[in-house]
Structure formats: structure tokens, C-alpha cells
Amino acid sequence: MAEEKKKLKVTIDDITVEVDPGTTVLQAARQIGGEVVPPAMCYYGKLEGSGGKCRTCLVEIAQTSAENTRGMPKLQISCRTNVMDGMVVKNITSPKVMKARKGVVELLLINHPLDCPICDQAGECDLQDLSYEHGVDGTRYEFKRRTFPMIDIGDKIKLHMKRCILCYRCVYVAQQLTDQRVHGIIDRGDGAQISTYIHKAIDNDFSGNMIDVCPVGALTDKTFRFKNRVWFLKPMDAHRECGHPGCSGKVALWMRGKEVFRVTARKNEWGEVESFICNECRYEKKEASDWVIEGPRKISRHSVISQGHYVGTVKPKEIMPEVMKGRQPQLLMNIHSISQVNMPDVDLSEINGPATSPVFDEAAKEMGEWKKSHPLPDETAANDVVRKLMDGEKNK
Numbered sequence: 583m584a585e586e587k588k589k590l591k592v593t594i595d596d597i598t599v600e601v602d603p604g605t606t607v608l609q610a611a612r613q614i615g616g617e618v619v620p621p622a623m624c625y626y627g628k629l630e631g632s633g634g635k636c637r638t639c640l641v642e643i644a645q646t647s648a649e650n651t652r653g654m655p656k657l658q659i660s661c662r663t664n665v666m667d668g669m670v671v672k673n674i675t676s677p678k679v680m681k682a683r684k685g686v687v688e689l690l691l692i693n694h695p696l697d698c699p700i701c702d703q704a705g706e707c708d709l710q711d712l713s714y715e716h717g718v719d720g721t722r723y724e725f726k727r728r729t730f731p732m733i734d735i736g737d738k739i740k741l742h743m744k745r746c747i748l749c750y751r752c753v754y755v756a757q758q759l760t761d762q763r764v765h766g767i768i769d770r771g772d773g774a775q776i777s778t779y780i781h782k783a784i785d786n787d788f789s790g791n792m793i794d795v796c797p798v799g800a801l802t803d804k805t806f807r808f809k810n811r812v813w814f815l816k817p818m819d820a821h822r823e824c825g826h827p828g829c830s831g832k833v834a835l836w837m838r839g840k841e842v843f844r845v846t847a848r849k850n851e852w853g854e855v856e857s858f859i860c861n862e863c864r865y866e867k868k869e870a871s872d873w874v875i876e877g878p879r880k881i882s883r884h885s886v887i888s889q890g891h892y893v894g895t896v897k898p899k900e901i902m903p904e905v906m907k908g909r910q911p912q913l914l915m916n917i918h919s920i921s922q923v924n925m926p927d928v929d930l931s932e933i934n935g936p937a938t939s940p941v942f943d944e945a946a947k948e949m950g951e952w953k954k955s956h957p958l959p960d961e962t963a964a965n966d967v968v969r970k971l972m973d974g975e976k977n978k
């Protein structure tokens with residue numbers, strides 16, 4: 583009979599769990615779940631070798647093992663520390679950890695601009711969440727911050743180097759998922775940066791996954807930039823038969839009405855991709871008809887995205903057809919003809935670039951042409967129509 587593997591007992595924040603040998607403290611905490619799980623900005627379950635770069639997952643080892651009841655003198659990173667039998671770990675129960683984590687956040691924010699109001703990652707940014715939960719109100723840093731120009735990495739990815747926290751996740755994606763890695767972190771210390779050396783385009787079928795693993799807004803999807811805020815979009819689970827070896831074809835569609843604004847891989851409760859997807863699924867399949875839509879995505883993670891979530895909501899009773907005796911409200915309320923609001927021809931996800939007012943001015947000009955070819959009642963005439971209909975209702 584095969585010998586059963588001995589399980590190791592570890593206690594994290596007074597909760598004991600049994601894990602296999604070789605499990606890290608972070609993975610053990612994830613088995614417990616909830617608030618005892620340390621935040622992780624660089625560790626990524628699916629990427630071999632990740633972890634050990636950001637220091638956000640620090641914990642206190644209060645007892646090293648059943649045999650060695652002394653703790654470790656310094657805080658340890660939970661993503662790279664293996665569990666020992668009888669180990670006692672403190673995360674949220676340790677004031678030392680809480681203080682150190684504040685320091686780590688302050689350090690990460692030294693060079694990270696407070697771009698959230700204009701950053702596409704806002705609402706799903708790990709650093710934003712981390713600074714809300716563990717950050718301090720101000721900064722003590724008085725020196726010049728490092729800045730970098732924005733760079734296009736290929737035609738679909740924009741790199742904002744000043745937002746990068748040098749977690750290496752995108753480098754591991756390129757190393758482990760694609761045939762050829764053409765980028766990496768060059769230079770060291772204050773000058774360290776993600777670079778393709780000669781700004782060579784990263785051109786391979788899985789490069790878009792770098793966007794998904796980036797914990798901040800350093801790598802963003804150029805087909806989605808400035809198109810919408812994530813909390814206005816509804817994530818839907820969808821899949822398609824994808825011929826690419828290595829692509830699961832299982833995605834999250836970020837929709838508003840029937841428009842698909844972006845396609846991403848599905849992420850689990852730790853914000854990590856469940857299975858990687860190819861660039862064709864990500865960039866080329868932006869029609870709802872390209873996908874088999876399974877239903878609204880369950881957001882288990884604490885996130886602003888879940889604020890706008892609508893699973894289990896009760897739809898209010900539709901009273902308009904009842905009040906109007908079966909007539910559709912569109913008869914009276916289609917305002918496209920008398921207002922430039924909600925221009926039906928402007929498909930936000932199709933606008934090539936940011937949705938700024940000049941774009942709408944352009945669209946408004948086109949709308950003027952459209953209106954000429956669709957003569958409809960002016961405002962007074964529309965009001966007359968409404969009045970007549972209401973009089974008709976009253977006299978019934």
C-alpha cells in the first residue's frame with residue numbers, strides 16, 4: 583500500500599489547517615480563506631517562479647515548528663516560506679505585520695502616480711485596493727519621482743512604465759506562455775524598467791495575457807483604453823470553440839447592453855487568471871454573437887465591480903405597457919429625433935481612441951446628416967403628437 587503523505591499542521595491567525603508538505607504559508611492561508619489571506623502583488627499561482635518581489639505578503643512566524651518553538655526574528659514573505667509542522671503564523675493579528683505592510687504600500691506608492699481618476703485599471707487595481715486597506719494618508723517622500731514616456735508595445739498594448747511596480751509577472755507570462763520572450767526588466771535600482779530594448783513589438787498569440795496579470799495599470803489594452811469604467815460594465819461568462827492550442831476559449835465578456843467592450847480571461851477569487859486565452863479571442867471577437875454566453879459572472883472578490891453586480895436582483899414590474907394599454911413606450915419616448923443625446927449611431931466600443939468631445943462633435947456632424955435623411959417631427963410637432971395621444975386616452 584502506498585504510504586500516505588504526512589500532513590503538516592499550521593495555525594494562521596488562530597485558525598489551524600492541515601496542508602501537504604511543500605505548501606507555502608500563502609497557499610495555506612488561501613485554503614482557510616477570508617481575511618487571514620495576505621495580499622499578494624507579485625505571486626501568481628499559475629506562473630512558476632513568481633513571488634518574492636513586492637513584500638506585501640509579509641507575515642510574522644511566531645513559532646517556527648513543533649520542535650522549534652522560537653519564532654523567526656524578522657517578518658517573512660508568505661509566498662516563499664514553506665509551512666513546517668506545528669508552525670504558528672500571524673497575519674492580521676500581528677501589529678508588526680500591519681505596520682510593515684503600511685510601509686510597503688508607502689514604498690510602492692513612492693513612484694506610482696495617483697492616476698486612478700484617468701487610469702483604466704481603476705476599480706480592478708490591486709494596488710488601489712491595497713492602499714485603501716493598508717495605506718497611509720500621506721507620503722514622506724520629498725524627492726523627484728521617476729518618470730517615463732508611455733510606450734506602445736505592439737499595436738494592442740500600452741505600457742505606462744511609471745505605474746509599474748516591477749512584479750515580473752508579465753515577464754513570466756512571456757517566458758512561460760509564448761514561444762519567445764522579447765522583453766524583460768533592464769537596469770537596476772531606481773532605473774529598473776520593463777523594456778523590449780529596442781521597443782520591439784511583442785508579437786505572439788498569447789501576449790495579451792500580460793495585461794491580465796499586471797496588478798496595476800502599467801499594461802493596458804489599447805482596444806479598451808478610455809472606453810468605459812469597469813464598474814459600469816457587466817461581466818458575463820462566455821465561451822467559444824477556439825482552435826488555438828493552449829487557449830481555453832473561456833472568457834469574461836465585459837458588456838454594456840449588447841455591446842462587448844472588452845474580453846478578458848476569467849479571474850478567480852485571488853484575482854488570478856483561471857486559464858489563459860489567445861489574442862484572437864481577446865481582440866478579434868468583440869461581438870456578442872461570437873460567443874456562447876453562459877450568464878452573469880460571479881464576482882467573489884471584494885471589488886467595486888461587484889457593487890454594480892446584478893445576480894439575484896429582482897426586476898421591478900414593467901408598468902408602462904399596462905398604463906399605456908399595451909402600446910410600447912417607444913412610440914412616445916424615442917427622443918433620438920429631437921435630441922442629440924444617446925446618438926444611436928455612436929458605438930462607444932468602436933471609437934478608435936478615447937471617447938472625447940471632439941469624437942462626439944464629429945459624430946454629431948454625422949448625426950446632422952442622418953437627421954436630414956430621416957425627417958421627423960420637430961419638438962413642437964412631437965409635443966402635439968403627445969398631447970393628442972393623451973387627449974385620446976382621457977376621452978376613452
Ligand code: SF4
Pocket residue numbers: 745746747748749750751752753776792795796797798800801
Ligand atoms: S508591467 Fe505590470 S506585470 Fe509587468 S512588471 Fe510592471 S507591474 Fe508587473
Ligand code: FES
Pocket residue numbers: 621622623624625633634635636637638639640659660661662
Ligand atoms: S506576493 Fe510575496 S513578495 Fe510579492
